[in-house]
Structure formats: structure tokens, C-alpha cells
Amino acid sequence: GEDVEQSLFLSVREGDSSVINCTYTDSSSTYLYWYKQEPGAGLQLLTYIFSNMDMKQDQRLTVLLNKKDKHLSLRIADTQTGDSAIYFCAETRFSGGYNKLIFGAGTRLAVHP
């Protein structure tokens, strides 16, 4: 299909790991991104992975990329209440002569005590 797909909601207990999944469509995407949106705010870049990598780790964040299945995941270790936000995955897509970002619908992560 044309869409970048994510599940809409995820609820986890504080201290547990969160895994947010995403499937994308363009096998030629050079970068794949995870953005975080806190309530009432714009999007901030959380992390990204280059398409020739399988995994990237950055402190509590681990990004896994399965190019064969076009599947991207974001794991947050030791999830905290401050991690409650909407998480968007995005792929780069070359269209009409320009590089564009195509976003998923966003996964709302709720962290409860």
C-alpha cells in the first residue's frame, strides 16, 4: 500500500519496555525517522536510522530495521511517565523530483504507574 502504518495506541507500566512498530512502503528510503510529539507541542526528532543499518542504539532507545519486511521498531527501555507522547515514524520518499517525509498516523504511548 501507499501508507506508513502504525498502531494508534500503546499502554505500558512505568519501568517496563515499550515497543512501537511501524511498517513503511518505500524500499529505497535512505533514512527512517522517529519523531516524538509531546502534548501541545510540535514534533521533535527522537532518532533516525540509515537504511544500510539493522540496529541503532542511543541510551534508552533502540531502533530495529528489517528491510526485507519493511518493518521499523522503536524500543524504549525503562519507560518513564515523561515518555508519554505520540510517536511518529516517517520514511523518506523521492517523489516529483523532491525528497519528502511520509509520516505514519502516530502511536500514542500512555505510561501508567
Added chain:
Amino acid sequence: DVKVTQSSRYLVKRTGEKVFLECVQDMDHENMFWYRQDPGLGLRLIYFSYDVKMKEKGDIPEGYSVSREKKERFSLILESASTNQTSMYLCASSFPSQSEQFFGPGTRLTVL
């Protein structure tokens, strides 16, 4: 510290009004973008600009126009606002060689 600012955080307008949403970036980025964000739909690209006075339609340009008279400023115009344009509007910018985009805080527009 990179910065993208938007003129209003919240805006309430009436059906039929002309609405201007302003975006300014201080990073000397060539590319600028306007998205709208709706629950369950994510971000959808309205228009983008890759240079001063240049513009390209995104995925949902109907009912919108844009203006880029200066490199740092990109304006989104709703010629005659309608209730289905009630949404969160996000501006972003980037260098042309990079796909990473930097976002403003958003403008929540309500059209009554």
C-alpha cells in the same frame, strides 16, 4: 539552537474568513513545509517550498495557498476558511540535501 516559530499557537476564525498562518525559521534552510495533523491521519503535506518564490503542491493542497517572499518566512493562506479546515497546522524546514525536518510548535486552528 535551531528554531522554527509559528505566529499563533491557537486561532479561532469564522467560516469564510481569510486566514494567514506564518512560519519563520532562523536556520537558513532552503526547504519549508506546511502540514496539517488530524487524529488517526498523522501529518499530511499541504504545500512545500524549496526556494524563495517557489512552491510545490503536497498531497492535500485544495483550499490552501502559500507565499514565500523571503527565505526565512513561509505563509499558509486559507482564502475562505471552512469548518473542515479545523486542524493542527505544523510548519517545518530543512536543508535540501537532508531529509531531516525541524518543526515549529504548531497552530491549532478552529473554524466556526
